[in-house]
Amino acid sequence: MNLDRAVMAFAGVMTLISAALVYFVSPWFLLFTAFIGLNMLQASFTGFCPAAMIFRKLGFNTGCAFK
Numbered sequence: 001m002n003l004d005r006a007v008m009a010f011a012g013v014m015t016l017i018s019a020a021l022v023y024f025v026s027p028w029f030l031l032f033t034a035f036i037g038l039n040m041l042q043a044s045f046t047g048f049c050p051a052a053m054i055f056r057k058l059g060f061n062t063g064c065a066f067k
Helices: 003-024 027-046 050-057
Strands: none
Touching: 003 027, 003 050
């Protein structure tokens, strides 16, 4: 698995967790969902992604999106 796919998988898992938290705990967790979406949006424009930096340090091979 390369870095790009790991970041997308992580974002997907976090989105599903936040959706479950909205359903089971509180609608205020929609703020967490919005944060995830905004982070994905800014990463698409700037190329800066904290999750990508962490996965790179963990040894994932760089894909084409986060060089």
